[in-house]
Amino acid sequence: MYEIEETGGANIGFGRATWPFAKLLVNKNELQLNASILGNVYFRPSDVISIEPFTLFSGTGIKINHRVGGYSEKVIFLTSGSRDLIKRINDTGFLSNSDTLPAEVEARIIKYQSSGSFPLKWSAVVIFGLIWNLLFLGDLLGYFGNTNNRIPIGIGAQMALAFAFLFALAILLSEPFSRLVLKDGRKAKELKSFLFFLMLISGLMFTIFSLFTR
Template identity: 35%
Template sequence: MSKNRMEVSGGLAGTVVFKPTDVIRIVPQGSFLNITAGTIQIIHNVSHYPKRIYFSYSGSSRELLSRIERTGFLDKDRCERDPEQEETINAIQRSGYFPIKKWPAIFVVGVWNLLILADITGIFGHESGRSGPLSFVDLSFLWTVCLLLLFSQKIRQILMKQEHSFAYIRSSLYFIVFVASMMLILSYGMLLT
């Protein structure tokens, strides 16, 4: 966050980047009995992003809004224009908020869902509605794709939009690998029984 750039990352859910002129206003949403995180709504004019963007913060929404104001981001009149940075932000915005290219994402989700569907229907002779041999295969597929994204620059170039930073999705990928690993261990144990 700076006076010329605001980035909000949701890991694999996507990243949005704004110039001060893109943000119409930021509205604090408050929290429920101070139990949940404070939330702000970013009202913007970027056509490639969802109209409603909400960002939750572990503190209060007023505190977050105050931190944004201190950067000078909301003071559009005193913002210093940087044409090179503005073009970079415009390129990120044109690519959309989701960091993975459309067709690779459709392919990965499609294959994963077909494997799950084949497993649920009992296509390989196991009892329908119970985990079968494909539960291990579909988790292995997800685990492999995430590992390839983590450790292969070439796979990142194929799967990710070049305007998006890998750093924003790295922690999400590690989390998916961890959860998938635990599930693989459990499903392998179920296959043995």
């Protein structure tokens, strides 16, 4: 089966993923746009009304006009050579495919579409946000002995960054933990690029903040 795979950026709703945090995969049966933490959207051929070139102030790409109610109307893949990409998508047979999809493909698309595009459970997002903010707030209020600094670079900030690093690492390495925080059917590999980026940034900031608090 002829299949294309492209790396780029994406806009889904009000969220944006820059290159290389989005990946587009298309074959004759499905179109998948994986935008890491922004979400993973799946389309069958009958879900797509049209695919058109799209120009944004920061770049060009393609806009996927669709009829899936649970997804944002704004689904854009950002890449250069948008017209050539549309031709290549057409060459896969996706846009003209009216055949009945294989049962496993249909089941996967139904499962993804029913849970929406955002991959994390909202309860996990709320708990992460509460812990993160409480640790920084502890520094601001002096609970960790950081009463002289006007910016939160005390023990609380270091704990928040370590928490973010370990949270991302646990999703990658622990299947029970990933099942706890990800929606049903979602996999850690869908967020791999974002999780590695989060670990890099939090680890780097932890090192810098540690130097400030010596």
